[in-house]
Amino acid sequence: MQKANVYKLPSSGEARELLRKKGQFWTPDWAAEAMVDYVLADKGGTLFDPAVGAGAFFRAAKTIEKKKGLHITLSGMDIDPTALEQAIQQGLTRDDITGVKINDFVFHPPQEKLSAIVANPPYIRHHRLSLDTKEQLKRLSMQNTGMILDGRAGFHVYFLIRALTLLEENGRLAFIMPADTCEGKFANDLWRWISVNYALDAVIVFASNASPFPNVDTNPLIFFIRKSMPKENFLWAKCHESQTDILKMWVRSGFEMTPTKGLTVTQRKLSEGLSTGLSRPLATGKASKYILGDFVQIVRGVATGANEFFFMTAEQVKQTDIPNNYFTRAIGRTRDVPTEEITRATLDLLEAKGRPTFLLALNGDSIENYPESLKEYLKKGETIGLPQKPLISQRKPWYKTESRIAPPFLFSYLGRRNSRFIRNSARIIPLTGFLCVYPKSDDKEYTDHLWKILNHPDTVANLIMVGKSYGDGAVKVEPRSLEKLPIPENVIDQSGMQTQMRLFESKTPYKT
Numbered sequence: 104m105q106k107a108n109v110y111k112l113p114s115s116g117e118a119r120e121l122l123r124k125k126g127q128f129w130t131p132d133w134a135a136e137a138m139v140d141y142v143l144a145d146k147g148g149t150l151f152d153p154a155v156g157a158g159a160f161f162r163a164a165k166t167i168e169k170k171k172g173l174h175i176t177l178s179g180m181d182i183d184p185t186a187l188e189q190a191i192q193q194g195l196t197r198d199d200i201t202g203v204k205i206n207d208f209v210f211h212p213p214q215e216k217l218s219a220i221v222a223n224p225p226y227i228r229h230h231r232l233s234l235d236t237k238e239q240l241k242r243l244s245m246q247n248t249g250m251i252l253d254g255r256a257g258f259h260v261y262f263l264i265r266a267l268t269l270l271e272e273n274g275r276l277a278f279i280m281p282a283d284t285c286e287g288k289f290a291n292d293l294w295r296w297i298s299v300n301y302a303l304d305a306v307i308v309f310a311s312n313a314s315p316f317p318n319v320d321t322n323p324l325i326f327f328i329r330k331s332m333p334k335e336n337f338l339w340a341k342c343h344e345s346q347t348d349i350l351k352m353w354v355r356s357g358f359e360m361t362p363t364k365g366l367t368v369t370q371r372k373l374s375e376g377l378s379t380g381l382s383r384p385l386a387t388g389k390a391s392k393y394i395l396g397d398f399v400q401i402v403r404g405v406a407t408g409a410n411e412f413f414f415m416t417a418e419q420v421k422q423t424d425i426p427n428n429y430f431t432r433a434i435g436r437t438r439d440v441p442t443e444e445i446t447r448a449t450l451d452l453l454e455a456k457g458r459p460t461f462l463l464a465l466n467g468d469s470i471e472n473y474p475e476s477l478k479e480y481l482k483k484g485e486t487i488g489l490p491q492k493p494l495i496s497q498r499k500p501w502y503k504t505e506s507r508i509a510p511p512f513l514f515s516y517l518g519r520r521n522s523r524f525i526r527n528s529a530r531i532i533p534l535t536g537f538l539c540v541y542p543k544s545d546d547k548e549y550t551d552h553l554w555k556i557l558n559h560p561d562t563v564a565n566l567i568m569v570g571k572s573y574g575d576g577a578v579k580v581e582p583r584s585l586e587k588l589p590i591p592e593n594v595i596d597q598s599g600m601q602t603q604m605r606l607f608e609s610k611t612p613y614k615t
């Protein structure tokens with residue numbers, strides 16, 4: 104592998120921010136060659152890359168051209184001319200890039216139909232798009248798919264739609280995309296449209312240690328799609344080795360070869376893949392009749408709108424002189440809970456480290472009724488403009504904080520460490536890094552059985568079935584999705600919960 108093609112982590116936060124804005128993460132050779140091989144289908148012709156960047160796919164095409172004796176014409180687009188300079192530095196000639204137009208692919212696409220499209224589109228999440236761009240994308244989606252996708256679809260999703268509409272009959276497309284393409288709110292609509300208009304040949308996912316983009320907070324997938332009659336089945340392959348040759352060998356064999364190592368391939372029904380989510384493995388075992396929501400209610404942790412003001416260290420509490428009864432104990436970061444249980448000792452340790460654990464808990468009384476120290480502190484909040492901050496401005500009065508009953512369990516829903524359940528023995532209140540898990544009964548035995556269910560490895564293994572996946576194996580699970588977590592029947596049997604279930608089915612003692 105040439106050094107230049109390896110993804111380099113930007114050296115500073117600023118550089119990374121710039122990369123994010125432009126969506127410039129280069130595809131490594133070992134993945135690029137497999138993708139180009141698929142779209143060329145041993146035929147040669149014109150290869151179109153709508154986001155050429157430093158030219159990973161063009162270089163791959165030149166390698167394949169030489170190897171197979173094909174004649175390939177390179178064509179493409181990019182909005183950033185400086186990226187093309189990098190393409191030259193990384194081994195392409197000026198001739199190779201004469202067919203690249205500097206323009207926006209989504210809003211100024213080529214007029215002709217295309218037979219081979221390959222891309223690593225810019226992954227630009229929706230909150231980075233301007234309102235005006237979002238409006239234009241809505242119109243584009245309506246014109247091309249007949250529907251408006253949920254507003255959380257990122258720019259890359261519209262790249263895919265645009266590219267699919269440009270495919271000629273039997274034309275092929277290979278896109279490397281973040282997993283939100285099949286896990287986001289918009290994904291059902293998107294894939295319903297794709298699956299009735301195109302043939303999905305294969306989906307490639309990567310084990311976290313084999314990601315083509317190591318150190319990037321994205322779980323990438325490759326889609327191989329043809330403009331042809333939809334098929335009932337598709338191939339789902341998981342790549343376990345980074346920089347492996349096996350991926351391109353498998354693609355080169357027309358998916359005929361049975362890989363012995365580095366890649367596992369499963370044939371799946373399209374209907375099953377779409378309902379499970381294409382980024383997720385085929386669910387093995389019997390479908391369970393239980394979901395987590397049968398036993399618990401889930402509510403997100405407290406959002407303060409300004410942690411630096413509402414969430415204090417012991418030292419800050421002392422300095423402000425606000426009486427203790429205006430605080431509740433809380434935990435803000437997943438990293439602050441390295442174990443499976445939060446105890447008094449966890450809080451003491453955090454306090455000793457100077458981490459905040461005191462959350463201002465104000466019920467919205469008139470400021471005049473508060474002690475002087477608190478009045479003074481709130482006035483300070485007003486002078487620094489807190490009442491105008493987005494989340495805070497919706498509260499009346501602005502300093503009235505969200506309240507929660509301390510949940511017996513927490514769920515740490517996104518972190519470098521695996522997502523997991525935590526027993527809250529210290530009865531703290533969690534901030535938004537966690538979800539609150541409230542059992543449907545406060546009976547001690549019920550809670551003990553539930554704990555066995557929550558930290559059973561088979562329960563935890565199912566999190567990928569309901570969560571959104573990011574880089575490094577991190578999974579983020581929203582409250583409503585967590586309630587849908589399937590609980591395997593063997594887990595229920597082993598927990599001893601069955602005897603309790605009938606007794607407590609309708610009770611919901613925790614109100615938040």
Ligand SMILES: C[S@@+](CC[C@H](N)C(=O)[O-])C[C@H]1O[C@@H](n2cnc3c(N)ncnc32)[C@H](O)[C@@H]1O
Nearest residue numbers: 128129130154155156159181182183207208223
């Ligand atoms: C993720 S990089 C991929 C580049 C290269 N194909 C690769 O895989 O290494 C995406 C590229 O898209 C370009 N880009 C961003 N927005 C674009 C747009 N609207 N139209 C065309 N190119 C765009 C960026 O400048 C960047 O070079």
